[in-house]
Amino acid sequence: MVPSDRAYQKCINPSCGAEFDCAQVLFKCPRCGDPLDVRYNWDKIKLPQKLGDFAKRWVTRGSQLDFSGVWRFRELLDFCDDRYKVSVGEGQTLLQQNGALAKELGMNPASLFLQYEGLNPSGSFKDNGMTAAFSHAKMVGAVASACASTGNTSASMALYAHSCGLKATVFIGEGKIAFGKLSQSMDYGAHTIRVAGDFDDCMRQVQDVCTELNIYLVNSLNPFRLEGQKTIMLRIIEALGWQVPDWIIVPGGNLGNSSSFGKVFAELKEIGLIDRVPRLAVINAHGANTLTELVNDKGLKWNGGKVNDTIADDYFAHLDATGYRPDTIASAIEISRPVNLKKCLRALEVCNGVVLDVTDEEILDAKAQVGKYGLGCEPASAATIAGLKYLLANGTVDKDARVACILTGHLLKDPNATVNYHSKMAREFSNPPVQVENDLQKIIALMK
Ligand SMILES: *Cc1c(COP(=O)(O)O)cnc(C)c1O
Ligand SMILES: [Zn+2]
Numbered sequence: 125m126v127p128s129d130r131a132y133q134k135c136i137n138p139s140c141g142a143e144f145d146c147a148q149v150l151f152k153c154p155r156c157g158d159p160l161d162v163r164y165n166w167d168k169i170k171l172p173q174k175l176g177d178f179a180k181r182w183v184t185r186g187s188q189l190d191f192s193g194v195w196r197f198r199e200l201l202d203f204c205d206d207r208y209k210v211s212v213g214e215g216q217t218l219l220q221q222n223g224a225l226a227k228e229l230g231m232n233p234a235s236l237f238l239q240y241e242g243l244n245p246s247g248s249f250k251d252n253g254m255t256a257a258f259s260h261a262k263m264v265g266a267v268a269s270a271c272a273s274t275g276n277t278s279a280s281m282a283l284y285a286h287s288c289g290l291k292a293t294v295f296i297g298e299g300k301i302a303f304g305k306l307s308q309s310m311d312y313g314a315h316t317i318r319v320a321g322d323f324d325d326c327m328r329q330v331q332d333v334c335t336e337l338n339i340y341l342v343n344s345l346n347p348f349r350l351e352g353q354k355t356i357m358l359r360i361i362e363a364l365g366w367q368v369p370d371w372i373i374v375p376g377g378n379l380g381n382s383s384s385f386g387k388v389f390a391e392l393k394e395i396g397l398i399d400r401v402p403r404l405a406v407i408n409a410h411g412a413n414t415l416t417e418l419v420n421d422k423g424l425k426w427n428g429g430k431v432n433d434t435i436a437d438d439y440f441a442h443l444d445a446t447g448y449r450p451d452t453i454a455s456a457i458e459i460s461r462p463v464n465l466k467k468c469l470r471a472l473e474v475c476n477g478v479v480l481d482v483t484d485e486e487i488l489d490a491k492a493q494v495g496k497y498g499l500g501c502e503p504a505s506a507a508t509i510a511g512l513k514y515l516l517a518n519g520t521v522d523k524d525a526r527v528a529c530i531l532t533g534h535l536l537k538d539p540n541a542t543v544n545y546h547s548k549m550a551r552e553f554s555n556p557p558v559q560v561e562n563d564l565q566k567i568i569a570l571m572k
Contacts, residue, residue: 131203133347134163136467138429146203149264151331151345159467160347161387162203166395169202175358175397176366193217194255194355200391201256201351208263210288214251215355217243218499219363219528225497225509229516232524237369238498239360242505242534246308248456249356249381249532250280256352257342258284266290266340270333272297272326274377274456275305276533281342282312290340295319295326295333300455302502302538322449324461327378344380345463353381354388360528361398369402370525373515375507375532376406376415376479377457379468386471404475405521406468407511409452409504413481414439414460415468420479426469436465453484453541456504456533478520482510488545492553495542500535 133144135153142155153160172178178197181190189195189206193215218240223233241249261269268291271277278294285292292314299322309316319326334341342349361368374381385404392398408416418424424435443460450460491506508529515521547556560570
C-alpha cells in the first residue's frame with residue numbers, strides 16, 4: 125500500500141502535533157498519549173463546489189458506494205482507496221420533521237427534526253463509523269477486530285467483521301447490556317467475552333489486548349471510525365435542502381459522535397462548504413455524567429488546545445478512590461471515562477456547545493413521547509428530547525430554532541426498558557395493557 129498524499133493522522137494536542145501515516149494503526153499519540161485525528165490535504169482532493177453537488181450520486185445509487193449514506197460523501201473522508209471500502213448499505217436513515225412532538229414540547233411545529241439512526245443495518249448509528257473503520261482495517265490488512273461495548277458497537281462490529289471476513293471479539297462488562305444488542309453479536313458470530321468489571325474496565329483491557337495481539341480495535345478512539353460518523357451531519361444538511369440547522373442534540377457516552385460532529389463542521393467551514401456552524405448540545409444521563417460535571421461544575425474546556433489535564437485527572441482519581449460505578453437505564457451511555465473527552469471539548473468550542481444531564485425517569489418519559497409521535501428509539505437516544513425540554517425551558521433553545529435530535533438506536537434494541545416503563549412504572553406516558561375477563565360484553569364495555 126502506498127502512503128496517501130490526501131490524508132494523514134495528527135495528534136489533536138497542538139503543542140505536540142505529531143503526524144503519522146494513515147497506514148499506521150494507532151489508538152493514541154505515541155508521543156503524548158492524546159487522541160489522534162484523521163486530517164486531509166484538501167488541495168489534493170477533488171471537492172464539490174457546493175454540498176448540493178453530492179446529490180448527483182442519487183442518480184447512480186445502483187453503485188454500492190453511491191448507495192451508502194456514508195460513502196456517497198467520500199471526498200470528505202478520503203483516507204483510503206475505493207477498492208478497500210466495505211459497505212453493507214449503511215446510512216439509509218431518515219430526518220423526520222415531527223410537528224406533533226414539537227407542539228407537545230411547546231415548539232414551532234416546523235422546527236423539530238428527528239434523525240433516525242436506528243434505521244441502520246445493525247439498528248444504531250454505529251454502522252456509520254464501522255464502515256469506515258473496517259475499510260481502514262482492510263486497507264492495513266488486519267485479520268482480526270475487537271471492541272469493548274455496551275452493546276451497539278459489538279452488534280455493528282460483528283456485522284461488518286462477518287461481511288468482510290475478519291474475526292471479531294467483543295468485550296462486555298457486568299453492567300447493563302440490552303438483550304437486543306447481545307443477541308445480535310451472538311447471531312453475527314462474534315466471540316463474546318464477559319469481563320468481571322464495567323464498561324470502563326473492558327475499555328482498558330481491550331486496548332492492551334489489541335496492542336499485545338495485534339488486533340484491530342474499532343472503539344471510537346479509532347480515528348477512522350469517527351470519520352464515518354461525520355456523515356450523520358451531512359445527511360441532516362442534505363435532508364434540510366443543504367441547509368445547516370440551528371441546533372444538533374446528541375446523547376453523550378464515549379463522546380465519539382459529538383466529537384465527529386464538531387470535526388465535520390470545522391472542516392466544512394474551513395473548506396468553504398458551509399458559512400455557519402450549528403450549536404451542539406450533548407446530553408448525559410445523570411447516572412453517568414462525567415462530561416456535565418467536568419464542563420459545568422469544574423470548568424474544563426478545550427481552551428484552544430490547552431486543556432487543563434489535572435481537572436480531569438483529579439476527577440477520575442476521585443472516581444477510583446470512591447469506587448464509583450455509573451448507573452443508568454440508558455445502557456448505551458453508561459460510561460464514566462469517555463475516551464473522546466478531549467475531542468468533545470474541542471467540538472463544544474467549535475459549536476459553542478452546551479452540556480447537561482437528565483434523569484432516567486426523564487429519559488423514559490421522553491422515549492415514550494418519541495414512540496407515541498415518531499418511530500421510537502432506545503433509552504439513550506431519548507436523552508436528546510429530555511435534554512431539549514430543559515434547553516427550551518431555560519431559553520437556551522428558541523422555540524423557532526431548527527433543532528435536529530439524533531436518535532442513535534432503534535426502539536427494539538431494548539424492549540425490556542419499554543415494557544417495564546409502560547406496564548410497571550405508572551408515569552405520565554405509560555400505556556399499560558388492560559386485563560379483562562374472557563367475556564364479550566366486558567370486552568366491549570372496555571372499548572367505549
Ligand atoms: C454508542 C451509543 C451512544 C453513545 O455515543 P458516543 O458516541 O459514545 O457518545 C448513544 N446512543 C446509542 C444508542 C449508542 O449505541
Ligand atoms: Zn501527541
